[in-house]
Amino acid sequence: MKKLRHQNIVQLYEVINDPDDYRLYIGMLVSQPTPKER
Amino acid sequence: MGCFLGRQGFGGATNAASTTNGAPPKEAGHDSRTPAAAVAALGGVSNVPAGKTPPNNNINIINGTGKNAAAFAGGGGGSIASTPPGGVALELYPGVSPPIDTTARSDGGMRKNSSALTLTSTTPDASSDSTSSSTRHKTDTAASSSPSGRNAEPPRDKSSKLAAVQVLAALVQQAKNEPYVQPKLREEVPTPFPSPSPALEAKDTRKVKRWRDAEGNKIVNEYVIIRTLGSGSYGKVKLCINTENNEFYALKICHKGILKRRRSGLSSALQVPWCTTAVYCALLRVSNRLEVHRMCYTRLPS
Numbered sequence: 001m002k003k004l005r006h007q008n009i010v011q012l013y014e015v016i017n018d019p020d021d022y023r024l025y026i027g028m029l030v031s032q033p034t035p036k037e038r
Numbered sequence: 039m040g041c042f043l044g045r046q047g048f049g050g051a052t053n054a055a056s057t058t059n060g061a062p063p064k065e066a067g068h069d070s071r072t073p074a075a076a077v078a079a080l081g082g083v084s085n086v087p088a089g090k091t092p093p094n095n096n097i098n099i100i101n102g103t104g105k106n107a108a109a110f111a112g113g114g115g116g117s118i119a120s121t122p123p124g125g126v127a128l129e130l131y132p133g134v135s136p137p138i139d140t141t142a143r144s145d146g147g148m149r150k151n152s153s154a155l156t157l158t159s160t161t162p163d164a165s166s167d168s169t170s171s172s173t174r175h176k177t178d179t180a181a182s183s184s185p186s187g188r189n190a191e192p193p194r195d196k197s198s199k200l201a202a203v204q205v206l207a208a209l210v211q212q213a214k215n216e217p218y219v220q221p222k223l224r225e226e227v228p229t230p231f232p233s234p235s236p237a238l239e240a241k242d243t244r245k246v247k248r249w250r251d252a253e254g255n256k257i258v259n260e261y262v263i264i265r266t267l268g269s270g271s272y273g274k275v276k277l278c279i280n281t282e283n284n285e286f287y288a289l290k291i292c293h294k295g296i297l298k299r300r301r302s303g304l305s306s307a308l309q310v311p312w313c314t315t316a317v318y319c320a321l322l323r324v325s326n327r328l329e330v331h332r333m334c335y336t337r338l339p340s
Contacts, residue, residue, distance in 0.1 A: 012240045013287060014240055014241040014242075014243060015240060015241070015242050016243040016245075016246050017242070017243070017246075018243075018245055018246035019244070020246075021248075022293060022295060023273075023291055023292065023293060024291070024292045024293075024294050025258055025259075025261075025290070025291055026291075026292070027240075027241075027261065027280075027287045027288070027290075028287065028289070029287070029288065030267075030286045030287060
């Protein structure tokens with residue numbers, strides 16, 4: 001998913017993966033349905 | 039059938055555990071990119087060089103000097119390494135929502151890289167001055183083009199720490215109160231398929247820093263969390279602002295333990311008859327221990 005770059009795929013920007021933290025953060029594009037889809 | 043599922047699950051568990059216990063993948067390749075970002079942060083080149091700003095960029099600059107961005111970092115209770123001292127604080131809520139497309143996003147990635155490159159040859163002051171003046175010009179045009187006037191007011195005192203903190207706090211507060219208005223999706227703008235480039239690959243950060251600023255906003259590295267967009271069985275998705283370029287991002291927060299558990303197929307252990315709730319809980323507690331999986335595997339009735 002890191003290398004994917006397409007208008008129909010939610011873009012992945014950053015993965016924050018700290019070995020000392022139990023959480024995994026994934027920074028992605030904010031997307032909402034277009035008026036057509038609603 | 040139940041024991042067959044269990045066996046399959048635990049067999050997969052040993053595989054998953056051995057891969058996670060091994061060397062973390064792709065660490066070296068992405069660490070090489072981290073110093074460039076650090077250099078950009080130290081030298082103070084803004085994220086938006088003048089010449090490379092795309093015309094349909096959905097960013098309004100509200101803050102000309104980099105001191106304010108740095109001041110926010112100081113006021114936040116810790117030093118954000120990723121907030122450039124010479125950077126420009128930007129605002130994403132334009133009155134007229136410009137079309138947003140993937141080329142603009144990919145330009146963003148390119149911009150960061152090129153700014154990190156130009157930094158080595160120019161002094162921070164000169165570069166930040168030139169960019170701030172040109173971006174100030176862009177501010178005026180953007181402000182005049184937005185009729186609803188939702189831009190946050192620029193700080194009068196540029197060197198004041200407090201003003202900068204207030205501006206960003208107002209920004210976050212504004213974002214919290216208003217419903218999130220997504221810029222129009224790429225309907226009008228026909229985007230050519232962006233060519234993949236190694237520079238555009240997603241960042242892989244190995245260090246996480248969490249704290250709360252004075253207003254109590256949670257901050258994860260450079261992301262200020264605003265609110266929850268949704269939540270599911272794997273975790274939550276939060277709406278947040280990147281303080282580097284003040285664009286909105288969705289931050290998916292997963293619990294690693296849950297991820298590991300799902301991958302190992304431990305939930306299928308419930309289908310095994312002898313696996314009572316207590317055993318299941320014990321499995322959850324030590325789900326990353328290889329021995330437990332082996333033990334379960336041998337204890338499965340044949």
